[in-house]
Amino acid sequence: MPDARQFDLVHDRGLTRIWIGADALDRSRAELSDWVRGRRAFVISSAPVRELHGEWLERELSAASAVTALDVADGEAGKTLDTMGRLAREMVAAGGKRDSRLLTLGGGSVGDVGGFAAACFLRGIEYAHVPTTLLAQVDASIGGKTGVNLPEAKNSVGAFHQPRFVIADARTLSTLPRELIRQGLFEVVKAAILADSALFDLLEVRLRELLEPESESLGSVVEAAAAIKIAVVSADEREADRRRLLNLGHTLGHALETCAGHGALAHGDAVGHGMLFAVELALPRGLRDRDAQRIRALVGRLAPARLPSFDPDSLIRAMSRDKKARETGLSWVLPLRVGAAEVVDDLDPALIGELLASFLTGFVESR
Amino acid sequence: MPDARQFDLVHDRGLTRIWIGADALDRSRAELSDWVRGRRAFVISSAPVRELHGEWLERELSAASAVTALDVADGEAGKTLDTMGRLAREMVAAGGKRDSRLLTLGGGSVGDVGGFAAACFLRGIEYAHVPTTLLAQVDASIGGKTGVNLPEAKNSVGAFHQPRFVIADARTLSTLPRELIRQGLFEVVKAAILADSALFDLLEVRLRELLEPESESLGSVVEAAAAIKIAVVSADEREADRRRLLNLGHTLGHALETCAGHGALAHGDAVGHGMLFAVELALPRGLRDRDAQRIRALVGRLAPARLPSFDPDSLIRAMSRDKKARETGLSWVLPLRVGAAEVVDDLDPALIGELLASFLTGFVESR
Numbered sequence: 001m002p003d004a005r006q007f008d009l010v011h012d013r014g015l016t017r018i019w020i021g022a023d024a025l026d027r028s029r030a031e032l033s034d035w036v037r038g039r040r041a042f043v044i045s046s047a048p049v050r051e052l053h054g055e056w057l058e059r060e061l062s063a064a065s066a067v068t069a070l071d072v073a074d075g076e077a078g079k080t081l082d083t084m085g086r087l088a089r090e091m092v093a094a095g096g097k098r099d100s101r102l103l104t105l106g107g108g109s110v111g112d113v114g115g116f117a118a119a120c121f122l123r124g125i126e127y128a129h130v131p132t133t134l135l136a137q138v139d140a141s142i143g144g145k146t147g148v149n150l151p152e153a154k155n156s157v158g159a160f161h162q163p164r165f166v167i168a169d170a171r172t173l174s175t176l177p178r179e180l181i182r183q184g185l186f187e188v189v190k191a192a193i194l195a196d197s198a199l200f201d202l203l204e205v206r207l208r209e210l211l212e213p214e215s216e217s218l219g220s221v222v223e224a225a226a227a228i229k230i231a232v233v234s235a236d237e238r239e240a241d242r243r244r245l246l247n248l249g250h251t252l253g254h255a256l257e258t259c260a261g262h263g264a265l266a267h268g269d270a271v272g273h274g275m276l277f278a279v280e281l282a283l284p285r286g287l288r289d290r291d292a293q294r295i296r297a298l299v300g301r302l303a304p305a306r307l308p309s310f311d312p313d314s315l316i317r318a319m320s321r322d323k324k325a326r327e328t329g330l331s332w333v334l335p336l337r338v339g340a341a342e343v344v345d346d347l348d349p350a351l352i353g354e355l356l357a358s359f360l361t362g363f364v365e366s367r
Numbered sequence: 368m369p370d371a372r373q374f375d376l377v378h379d380r381g382l383t384r385i386w387i388g389a390d391a392l393d394r395s396r397a398e399l400s401d402w403v404r405g406r407r408a409f410v411i412s413s414a415p416v417r418e419l420h421g422e423w424l425e426r427e428l429s430a431a432s433a434v435t436a437l438d439v440a441d442g443e444a445g446k447t448l449d450t451m452g453r454l455a456r457e458m459v460a461a462g463g464k465r466d467s468r469l470l471t472l473g474g475g476s477v478g479d480v481g482g483f484a485a486a487c488f489l490r491g492i493e494y495a496h497v498p499t500t501l502l503a504q505v506d507a508s509i510g511g512k513t514g515v516n517l518p519e520a521k522n523s524v525g526a527f528h529q530p531r532f533v534i535a536d537a538r539t540l541s542t543l544p545r546e547l548i549r550q551g552l553f554e555v556v557k558a559a560i561l562a563d564s565a566l567f568d569l570l571e572v573r574l575r576e577l578l579e580p581e582s583e584s585l586g587s588v589v590e591a592a593a594a595i596k597i598a599v600v601s602a603d604e605r606e607a608d609r610r611r612l613l614n615l616g617h618t619l620g621h622a623l624e625t626c627a628g629h630g631a632l633a634h635g636d637a638v639g640h641g642m643l644f645a646v647e648l649a650l651p652r653g654l655r656d657r658d659a660q661r662i663r664a665l666v667g668r669l670a671p672a673r674l675p676s677f678d679p680d681s682l683i684r685a686m687s688r689d690k691k692a693r694e695t696g697l698s699w700v701l702p703l704r705v706g707a708a709e710v711v712d713d714l715d716p717a718l719i720g721e722l723l724a725s726f727l728t729g730f731v732e733s734r
Contacts, residue, residue, distance in 0.1 A: 092517055092519045092688060095687075120526060121524065123512065124527065147490060152460065159487060321462070326465055
């Protein structure tokens with residue numbers, strides 16, 4: 001595997017330095033030490049991840065005046081306002097200050113709730129993400145979105161708060177269960193559809209190998225997908241326009257997750273179905289059959305989980321409650337071809353309802 | 368009373384337009400209507416304030432597609448993470464979107480928790496403050512600080528989120544109980560000590576009249592104090608340096624509030640004692656006796672509430688937990704003379720402990 005690559009994401013409060021690859025932690029060592037030197041460091045993680053990687057990270061924090069480990073429940077269960085409040089109370093009790101440091105160690109959920117704690121604690125302290133899942137390395141850790149779920153809607157309370165560092169070390173992926181690799185690959189496919197037809201080609205050729213443990217190709221695929229996210233976020237930090245492209249598959253995906261009950265349908269699977277539905281919406285607008293087939297085939301090889309039976313109207317209600325929605329209506333990201341997509345705000349709601357009903361029937365009954 | 372004055376506070380996300388004075392709401396009418404036009408508006412208030420001013424404000428929002436009233440408990444009791452979460456859930460249920468609008472109507476606490484809900488709901492929506500207390504008009508509504516209390520420490524979870532508008536209409540002050548005028552005047556005195564010796568002179572002459580109902584002078588005093596806050600915040604939005612001056616009286620003040628139990632000691636009274644203690648710390652550093660006497664006399668005429676018996680060590684622990692503290696130690700704002708102050712980071716902790724013990728003895732026993 002090649003050396004880690006370093007990216008600088010410039011945003012309106014400064015710069016996020018991102019290392020991705022085989023020796024990311026080694027490459028980050030000097031800057032990480034300087035950053036925590038003489039300060040309290042809080043490492044937010046979940047018990048299983050801390051078991052695997054906690055010692056290794058804490059060794060890198062020996063310059064800190066104190067290191068406090070705080071655990072949250074793994075997955076969506078940990079992404080609550082109560083959890084954020086508990087973290088903040090524990091940080092007050094441990095003597096946390098405005099110049100304390102926080103690190104999140106884990107997957108996207110740990111990063112989201114830990115980053116939100118960093119955003120709100122004393123109105124914001126500096127933090128770093130150390131993502132340990134494929135999904136977090138290519139997507140969740142980049143871009144400064146933090147937050148928690150409300151029972152009614154996913155990620156509906158949160159903040160934009162850019163990390164100072166992202167350290168996406170490929171070695172953490174070697175301990176990942178195959179299922180989490182599969183989930184993360186949906187976001188890699190998404191990035192390829194949006195912006196990188198060469199990556200799409202590579203995925204078509206290497207998908208089987210990528211799903212094997214300790215795949216040699218995983219590192220370069222992670223770097224390529226992360227680079228797309230970094231480029232889009234750099235251009236448009238607050239999602240006014242270009243950043244909305246990253247929501248490909250997420251308009252329906254989030255609603256599927258919400259209606260299934262948080263945690264019942266994995267994020268990757270939900271986005272997979274969302275991308276398949278985006279293809280259905282894009283076809284009448286000119287997406288070529290050949291490209292539609294390639295997207296369907298690649299997403300299909302990742303075998304998105306069978307959907308439970310959904311009421312289309314509930315899904316549409318959930319979509320219109322989603323934070324991405326505006327009062328002017330739903331936004332959709334639709335592929336133009338493999339490697340390019342567009343944001344569409346004016347789709348006919350009746351057409352969406354009709355296509356959604358037949359889409360759901362297809363997935364529930366025939367697969 | 369003169370017409371409302373308009374200020375533009377430029378910050379790193381744009382501009383906050385602030386109207387202060389007798390006809391602030393009239394002056395803001397056109398822009399306020401444009402801002403809510405066709406959108407959902409949420410008005411966060413407390414039952415007693417809504418009773419007085421709710422109808423009046425809602426009439427101004429007739430251009431909105433819908434207006435949803437949400438109440439929080441008055442005072443510090445409403446400033447909790449649970450309250451913020453409930454507001455967010457009610458906003459989801461009412462169909463709140465990223466382009467919905469939020470207004471806070473009330474005192475500093477309503478503004479703080481309502482502003483924090485605006486900061487976090489869907490990762491941030493636009494909002495406006497309509498402050499109805501003297502304290503909120505001269506201080507809390509200006510500068511974008513939002514947040515809630517944890518049981519362990521005041522304002523320890525929150526966000527910087529600048530309002531789009533602040534509409535500080537002097538007519539709302541005419542219904543204020545005398546006690547809330549008195550509380551707010553502590554912050555006016557603070558502003559005068561920091562930056563405006565002419566305002567200090569005026570306060571010395573007019574203090575008695577200012578404490579009467581419907582004082583003619585209140586409007587100009589509010590404008591002068593708010594102008595100081597606006598100038599300081601404009602120069603330094605995130606409190607790296609100059610904005611810390613606004614903490615005069617707050618280092619000890621917040622600790623007094625925390626140790627007394629949230630809500631047991633009013634904020635103004637606590638800041639009053641904090642300013643008196645700042646005078647004690649400033650004397651050995653060269654504050655002239657004449658200026659010390661003037662500050663003591665003016666604060667004394669506002670009659671800060673008697674303090675319950677405090678353990679100095681508990682206060683020092685509470686101060687070091689305060690969000691203003693850094694890992695390098697406590698910061699103090701000390702008057703240099705009437706009209707100027709400095710931030711001091713290197714005071715000897717032993718000296719502080721000693722002066723604090725004798726300061727507390729004086730207040731508990733002899734007054």
